[in-house]
Amino acid sequence: MKLMHALTILTCAALLLGSAQREQRSRTVTGTIRGRIDVRTSGTTELRPDVAALGMHAAHDRPDRRRSVVYLETAPRGAFDPSEEPRASMDQLNENFVPHVLPIIAGTTVDFPNDDATYHSVFSLSKAKPFNLGRYAAGRSKSVRFDQPGIVRVFCDIHSHMNAFILVFAHRYFTVTDDDGRYRLPNVPAGSYTLTVWNETVRGDAPRRAIAIAAEGADVDADFTIR
Template structure:
């Protein structure tokens, strides 16, 4: 009986916890040298009044991800749910990172109508106009960058990064990130931001260890985000 218990415990550890303990972590910080735009591009000549002051999205958020991941990571398909709010004529969060197959809810928590849409190739969609308190959802079934807009309010935009694997993280308001449970190996880790070119660095992950990898994203630090190729 004791032998059976030991064997069962060993099998469980091998399947879950032990495997996790054998993996490593990539963590660090992304500093984004975000340019201050000299001139805005949302001009409404036909309005009688000055534009209403509204909270601006945090454009310093970055997404850090493994450019290439273990093959097994692509076979994991966990149906997940995420959410982008519409508040004060702003998408919150401004940057969302998800895996393929995730369904994103777009609740309208504003006082006006919104019309969420995207023309991006991975997932073109148009949710139509819907009022406060209502929500509509979209399932993202192809990897890529999806730019989201409101058809009524031209100043509203958001980014959804859809990954084919789970090795990614969005930075917090201090620029910090952490990617856990990375199998040992050598990877190219890339940091992406909407306004400046992304940057890639190599990382060697060892079992049970954490690798610290900091990035500085500046206007000339690498190729443009859209040019990132697998």
């Protein structure tokens, strides 16, 4: 009986503590980091010269190499808390991976549906997650779970011009720019951070900047130019 009492007390204490922590979290002051990434390098990705072809290659979509990923280099406490198993999708459409840049949190399962009328063969040789889905036809989809943070470069074995990037983060403080290069990173707890920009055209060190979210919470603007 004593044991039962002890367990009951412990359980109640744990529940009360958890509730207090949730309340504390909900009261946490946060701010939003926003801005624009101006990418001024070439935005085209051409096919290899198809010298051996009997005619022009069928038109295909081109990836938007101006998409950037903005993320906090150091993440606030709680950013690594496990949540439900997230899911994302990288489509194969008109001989192009859509989206071309996909940032995800570790543990995400990414679906690779083939929405073209031809075979695709999605693979990656990246250290973070090497995989090879083989050839599969239109209407079919295969999935890969990404558990380890890193950059995963994705290719099609059949169409050499097809490539994409999956950026796997250990925390959830990241976002991708929109068509105009704008981004918004909401709910960042007050504190000092290093904000970093990843873009595939950047060679060398990634652009980064020290950012501070005030104790009372506020929005912070941070623009970058990538040449």
